[in-house]
Amino acid sequence: MPAGGVFYNGFANGTPSNNGYAIQQPMVPGMGQMMGAPHAGFVPSPYFQGQPQQQQHFKMGYSENFENFDENGSSGYNNFADSGNGFNNNGAESNQWGGAPAEYSESNLFHRTDSGINFDKYENIPVEVSGDSVPAAIEHFNEAGFGPAVMENVNRSGYSKPTPVQKHSIPTLLANRDLMSCAQTGSGKTAAFLLPIIQHILAGGPDMVKPPAFTNGRRTYYPCALVLSPTRELAIQIHKEATKFSYKSNIQTAILYGGRENYRDQVNRLRAGTHILIATPGRLIDIIEQGFIGLAGCRYLVLDEADRMLDMGFEPQIRKIVGQGMPPKTARTTAMFSATFPKEIQVLAKDFLKDNYIFLAVGRVGSTSENIEQRLLWVNEMEKRSNLMEILMNEHSENLVLVFVETKRGANELAYFLNRQQIRSVSIHGDLKQIERERNLELFRSGQCPILVATAVAARGLDIPNVRHVINYDLPGDSDEYVHRIGRTGRCGNLGIATSFFNDKNRGIGRDLKNLIVESNQEVPEWLHQVAAEGRIGGGQRGGNRRFGATDYRVGRGGGGSFGGNFSNYNSGGATGGFGSGPAYGGSFGGGAPRRPFTNGGFGAHSSLSSTSNSGGGGGFSGPRRGGFNSGMNRQGGGGGGFYSNPGQAPIDHWQAPQA
Numbered sequence: 027m028p029a030g031g032v033f034y035n036g037f038a039n040g041t042p043s044n045n046g047y048a049i050q051q052p053m054v055p056g057m058g059q060m061m062g063a064p065h066a067g068f069v070p071s072p073y074f075q076g077q078p079q080q081q082q083h084f085k086m087g088y089s090e091n092f093e094n095f096d097e098n099g100s101s102g103y104n105n106f107a108d109s110g111n112g113f114n115n116n117g118a119e120s121n122q123w124g125g126a127p128a129e130y131s132e133s134n135l136f137h138r139t140d141s142g143i144n145f146d147k148y149e150n151i152p153v154e155v156s157g158d159s160v161p162a163a164i165e166h167f168n169e170a171g172f173g174p175a176v177m178e179n180v181n182r183s184g185y186s187k188p189t190p191v192q193k194h195s196i197p198t199l200l201a202n203r204d205l206m207s208c209a210q211t212g213s214g215k216t217a218a219f220l221l222p223i224i225q226h227i228l229a230g231g232p233d234m235v236k237p238p239a240f241t242n243g244r245r246t247y248y249p250c251a252l253v254l255s256p257t258r259e260l261a262i263q264i265h266k267e268a269t270k271f272s273y274k275s276n277i278q279t280a281i282l283y284g285g286r287e288n289y290r291d292q293v294n295r296l297r298a299g300t301h302i303l304i305a306t307p308g309r310l311i312d313i314i315e316q317g318f319i320g321l322a323g324c325r326y327l328v329l330d331e332a333d334r335m336l337d338m339g340f341e342p343q344i345r346k347i348v349g350q351g352m353p354p355k356t357a358r359t360t361a362m363f364s365a366t367f368p369k370e371i372q373v374l375a376k377d378f379l380k381d382n383y384i385f386l387a388v389g390r391v392g393s394t395s396e397n398i399e400q401r402l403l404w405v406n407e408m409e410k411r412s413n414l415m416e417i418l419m420n421e422h423s424e425n426l427v428l429v430f431v432e433t434k435r436g437a438n439e440l441a442y443f444l445n446r447q448q449i450r451s452v453s454i455h456g457d458l459k460q461i462e463r464e465r466n467l468e469l470f471r472s473g474q475c476p477i478l479v480a481t482a483v484a485a486r487g488l489d490i491p492n493v494r495h496v497i498n499y500d501l502p503g504d505s506d507e508y509v510h511r512i513g514r515t516g517r518c519g520n521l522g523i524a525t526s527f528f529n530d531k532n533r534g535i536g537r538d539l540k541n542l543i544v545e546s547n548q549e550v551p552e553w554l555h556q557v558a559a560e561g562r563i564g565g566g567q568r569g570g571n572r573r574f575g576a577t578d579y580r581v582g583r584g585g586g587g588s589f590g591g592n593f594s595n596y597n598s599g600g601a602t603g604g605f606g607s608g609p610a611y612g613g614s615f616g617g618g619a620p621r622r623p624f625t626n627g628g629f630g631a632h633s634s635l636s637s638t639s640n641s642g643g644g645g646g647f648s649g650p651r652r653g654g655f656n657s658g659m660n661r662q663g664g665g666g667g668g669f670y671s672n673p674g675q676a677p678i679d680h681w682q683a684p685q686a
């Protein structure tokens with residue numbers, strides 16, 4: 027008997043469904059706390075036992091609304107009555123060293139994740155720096171001039187040496203130079219801006235912070251540094267990092283992000299004082315308008331995922347924030363970080379940067395990332411589920427898999443489908459309550475639900491160590507989004523796989539994808555060559571030198587700019603050994619046995635599959651595939667039917683909770 031009891035995969039209370047999928051399924055460990063909570067339809071029916079109204083919520087469905095992942099989330103001060111979420115219990119739980127939540131214990135904050143086997147290859151990464159009088163890079167953290175508090179936290183974090191983006195960004199920001207920094211996903215950009223800001227605040231002492239003021243009976247706090255993030259979850263992550271790097275110092279960090287249930291808690295926390303404020307734009311504007319925050323003391327402004335922050339969705343809000351009494355750009359230090367920086371965004375960005383800002387482009391290890399093996403499969407819409415199932419069945423049970431879909435409704439439906447196939451999945455998208463988003467992310471992060479079905483809301487910045495596989499079930503419309511999505515794996519020298527389903531709908535991105543894969547020294551499927559040849563001319567947004575996420579647009583303008591620049595460490599060698607040499611799924615990656623070898627039966631449509639993997643081995647699925655899904659699986663013909671035509675099929679053991 028599995029721990030936590032047995033539930034049935036049906037909608038009706040305690041009643042097995044009659045659709046032939048009625049397989050006993052254990053409750054996901056640790057899910058007890060979810061039993062009473064609305065869960066927007068993406069947790070399988072077992073968790074909804076006895077709560078038909080919640081199931082109904084799921085069945086209502088959502089309109090086919092595309093995820094715009096704008097995180098405005100303003101809620102109005104009058105919504106205080108809502109309870110806090112797990113993150114913000116209440117302002118009183120601050121510990122003695124700051125305003126951080128009590129659950130930010132030392133062990134929690136400094137939970138280390140190893141830098142991967144490719145970490146040392148960062149040494150050979152190409153770096154381009156342009157701008158006047160570029161501060162010299164550091165090679166070691168102890169060359170930065172950090173005080174003991176910061177150095178101790180660097181050491182506590184287990185960082186033995188700076189990554190390339192840190193080597194260049196830290197001295198630049200310590201010198202109070204404005205910076206536009208473009209470095210590959212997972213290469214340590216967060217510490218690259220937080221460490222120098224924290225150092226500045228500690229070195230500057232009390233004078234760094236403008237004291238709070240009373241206006242209209244309300245106390246206004248003036249943060250010294252403001253970090254803006256496009257998504258709530260990324261804001262939470264950055265806040266945790268800021269808390270970590272300022273651990274045992276007097277620095278107070280605070281966070282403001284959308285979702286009405288956390289409004290009061292966030293405002294309460296401001297009362298502990300705020301040196302560094304991490305915020306999503308909509309909520310910040312709301313709270314500025316309420317008079318709780320003023321920006322007159324803001325000496326440091328960071329736009330993380332800056333290209334996203336300056337695109338059409340957010341740009342007006344950023345302008346509004348910067349216009350709300352913030353010191354002018356000549357009187358503050360402004361830094362922008364992203365893995366991608368399209369030229370038109372660079373042009374916009376200069377409105378916020380001093381003229382002599384430094385542009386830093388850190389190339390990719392190898393290219394797009396040697397750390398990420400990119401696989402591209404031609405999969406028709408109707409075959410996506412069966413292909414996904416086959417991939418998941420061959421994954422190792424300890425690996426986390428992030429599946430990207432285009433729409434919120436698609437995320438709900440796919441997570442629901444997977445749960446009915448006894449694959450523990452949750453979803454994250456903009457229609458969920460914030461408390462649900464955070465809880466689902468935690469269930470994923472902790473491995474309790476090893477599959478996260480996400481919209482673009484999870485594409486940027488999230489740093490989840492064990493994500494070994496990103497699957498673009500629906501490909502995004504542009505290649506920058508693709509770069510960010512696949513960057514959820516293969517972080518900080520670790521290895522990962524990115525599999526993308528491609529079909530006629532995705533032809534628009536074909537050329538850019540081909541270029542990215544070529545640049546990665548990985549094999550381009552024959553059909554992609556053809557698609558790319560037919561595709562649009564011009565190469566999309568990325569352009570320029572493809573070893574970088576972007577190049578300094580000022581250089582391309584030919585004169586006039588302040589380009590001085592140097593170019594270092596260019597390693598033309600690219601991929602050396604390592605990754606992608608074994609057979610595809612279930613082969614060399616990660617070692618060990620696949621999740622579950624298939625027993626028999628056809629998978630269908632194999633002829634249409636191919637792979638970018640270097641493994642050769644004929645088609646995308648090699649390794650342990652011995653059949654796969656039963657005859658109902660290939661739904662190309664449209665014929666109804668379930669995904670298992672054999673209702674008596676044994677449960678998928680690797681996906682079940684440990685036996686009691």
Ligand SMILES: Nc1ncnc2c1ncn2[C@@H]1O[C@H](COP(=O)(O)OP(=O)(O)OP(=O)(O)O)[C@@H](O)[C@H]1O
Nearest residue numbers: 141185187188189211212213214215216487489518
């Ligand atoms: N010098 C270092 N040594 C070891 N690990 C590091 C170092 N710097 C950062 N890391 C770790 O690398 C991981 C990725 O860092 P981070 O999230 O800052 O990447 P990023 O460049 O911001 O990625 P993205 O573009 O996806 O936002 C984190 O787990 C972080 O703790």
